[in-house]
Every structure is written in structure tokens, then in C-alpha cells.
Amino acid sequence: MGLKRTLAGFAGGQSKLLGVTPGDELRYAAMGGVIVSTALVAAASAAMAVHMALGTGVLVAVLIGLAWGLIIFNLDRLLVVQMTRQGSRRLTLMMAIPRLLLAIVLGAVISTPVVLKIFEAEIETQLTVMHARQVAEYNRETAQNPDYASIPELEKTIAADEKVAAGGAGITIEKDPAVVDARNQYDAAQKTFLKAQANVVCEKEGTCGSGAAGAGIAYREKVGIQEEARDTRDEALARLTAARADARAALSTAQTSAADAARTRLTGNRERLTELRDRLEADKAAHAAASKEDTGLLARLEALEEIAGDRPTLQTAHILLFLLFLSLELLPVLMKTLQVLGPETDYEKVAREDGEHRQRLDRERRDHELRTEQDRLRRAADAAIAGNQVVVDTQTEVMTRVLETWQQRAIEQAEEDLRHWVRDSGPVSPPGYAGTHQQNGVPGQRTP
Secondary structure (H helix, E strand, O other): OHHHHHHHHHOOOOHHHHHHOHHHHHHHHHHHHHHHHHHHHHHHHHHHHHHHHHOOOHHHHHHHHHHHHHHHHHHHHHHHHOOOOOOOHHHHHHHHHHHHHHHHHHHHHHHHHHHHHHOHHHHHHHHHHHHHHHHHHHHHHHHOOHHHHOHHHHHHHHHHHHHHHOOOOOOOHHHOHHHHHHHHHHHHHHHHHHHHHHHHHHHHHOOOOOOOOOOOHHHHHHHHHHHHHHHHHHHHHHHHHHHHHHHHHHHHHHHHHHHHHHHHHHHHHHHHHHHHHHHHHHHHHHHHHHHHHOOOHHHHHHHHHHHHHHOHHHHHHHHHHHHHHHHHHHHHHHHHHHHHHOOOOHHHHHHHHHHHHHHHHHHHHHHHHHHHHHHHHHHHHHHHHHHHHHHHHHHHHHHHHHHHHHHHHHHHHHHHHHHHHHHHHOOOOOOOOOOOOEEOOEEOOOOO
């Protein structure tokens, strides 16, 4: 019973009201259980995501997952508790739509790491394929780099220079222009000599020329031509031999210079080739290491997308798992939406009546407090008026006594002054004296 009431409280149910409506207690307890289940799944999902993306330890990942689960728990509870029945179904539905959309987003966020964990083996295999593809693509791009693209040509140049430096290659005497010209002349003279020799043979046999066999006049003429051709050929051979000797002497000097130049080039080219190869290998190794370490959430999502594109069964399983966790997140909000769209439940009636009763009591309390405050103010005003009247009466009495005392003192002072005046002024004039006179500087009085 305690667990049921606690779960119902998670869904926004009040224990006092649920005790009055036990039929709704199970509904709220089930809704609270779904909220707790969603929070636990969210905690596990966040822990797996942090462990996969950041490579943190298990304890740190668990703590972060628990914090995320608490956040999801509060969000789900807020979504459920804040959904209340409105004046119309349309307004209620409009208030429910944003909460449903937020629940869909939360469901997608929660389900993604779990799906990645379930298909971890397939994703690891695809990541290996992706890394190999990235390395091959990087190698192709590297081959187009102007610096690295010069490596094959530089290797050929070094091989040729090494051959020249070793004396195994270079310009041969047969390629010397003078030798080529002399050889052409010799070939032409040799061809002419062979033709003349063939004419001598066939003239002697009678198969060509005059047609008479034997050593006749025609035969001797052709023998003379043959001898001239032989001399021309021998001269051409002598010139060829001399040209080859000259070319050989020049070639020896050229080969020596070429070998020295090749050795000079080899030093710089070998250093350049070594530097380029080292840079290329370092770049490839760095890229391969970075590609191999690219196993975060984004890379795994890309791998999962590629697998799903090639394997429809896996794509279907992915969608079903996503819908499963999405339904788990949507369930509390969906249940609450259906509840507020449906007929009013006993719990809602009791809650509404309790709220109205509390409002009525609150209004009565405020009215009582207002009346009490008004009575206090009236009493205070009356007391102030009474106090003011006492003050006025007291002040009036005081002023009266002061005036009486002042009057008495004034009369006494006047009498005292009169006595002094009479004493100082002398005798008084007799009665019947008419006129006005002045004595001792005091005006006289006219008597009747």
C-alpha cells in the first residue's frame, strides 16, 4: 500500500484524495511506475552514452546517468502533473500537443544510446569498414598532393642518377652524331659493295648483264665496280672507326662529369625523398590513428545508418526498438491525455470538490480577516477620537484656569498699582470742582 501510494504520488495523485477514491489509485500508481521506469531507462541510456562517447569510467558514467535519470523523472512528472482538464476538449488537446512533442524528443534521446548498445557488434564491424574506407580515401587525396605526388618521379630520377653514378648508364658512343653519320655512310657503302659483288657473280655465271658466262669484258667491268665499291666501303669503315674512337674518348669525359653531377643530385634528392616519405608515413599514421579513435556517438550513428541501408532486417529491428522506447516515454503523457479528454473520474470530482471547498474556506477566511481588520480599524478610530476629545477638554480646562489665574493676578496688580499711584499723587480734589487741571503732572478729572 505504501509503495502504491508513493508511485501514485509520483503521478500527481494526492494520498488523502486517493483514499476516498480507491478505484483511481491503481491508475495513478501504474502511471507513476511508468515514470520511474522511464527514468531508470534514461539513466542507463545516459550512462552508456557517456561511456561510449567520452570513454569515462563505469562509476563516473553511472553517476552521470543517475543525474540524467533524475532530470527525466522530473520532466516526465512535470508533463503529467501539469496536464489538467480544461473547459473544452479542443483546449485540452492543444495543451497536450506540446507535451506529446516533448515526450517524442525525450524518447528519441533516450532510445538512441540503448539501440547503439544492442547493435554494438554490428556497429564495431561497420566502423572497421568505415575506417578502412577513410584511410583509402585519405591515401587517394594524399596522392594528389603536389609534394607527395612528386615522390614516384623523384624515385625514378634517383634510380637513373644511381645508374649514371655507377657507370652503368649514360650516353653510348653509338648515339654520338658523328658516329651515327659515319655508320649511315658505311651502311650505304656496304650495301653498294654487296650489290656490286652480286653483279660480278651473276655476270660470270651468265644469269644477268650480257648473258654470256665467263670472265669477259662485262665481267671485268663489274669487277672494277666491285673494287671501287670495296674501297669506298673501307673508307667509310675507317671513318666509322675513327668516329667511334673520338666518341669513346669524349664519352669517357662526359660519363665522368655526368657521374659527378649525378652524385651531387643524389645527395639532395635522397634527403628530399626521405623527408617526403617520412612526412607521408607520419600523415598516414596520424590519420589512421585518428580514424581508428573515431568511435563516438556520431560515428556509431553513421555506421548504424549504413548497416540499416544495406540490411533491411536490421533496419526493421532498429525501428521497432526505437518505437518501443518511444512508447515507454510517451505512455505517461498519453495516458494523462486520454484521461483528461475522457469523462471526469471520481478522483477528479473529489479533487475538484476539494479544491472548491478549499477555495470557499479561503474566501471565508479572507472575509473574516477583512472584517476583523475593519473592526479593529474602526475601534482604533473611535479610540483616537475619544482620546482627542479628552485632550481638547483637558487643554480647555487648563486654558480656563490659566486665564482665571491671569485675570486674578491682573486685577491684583491693577489695584496694587492704583494704591501706589494714589499714595504718590497726594490728596484728591474736593467734590464739585469744575474744570480740568493738572497736578504733579497728572491730568485732572471733571466732576459732575
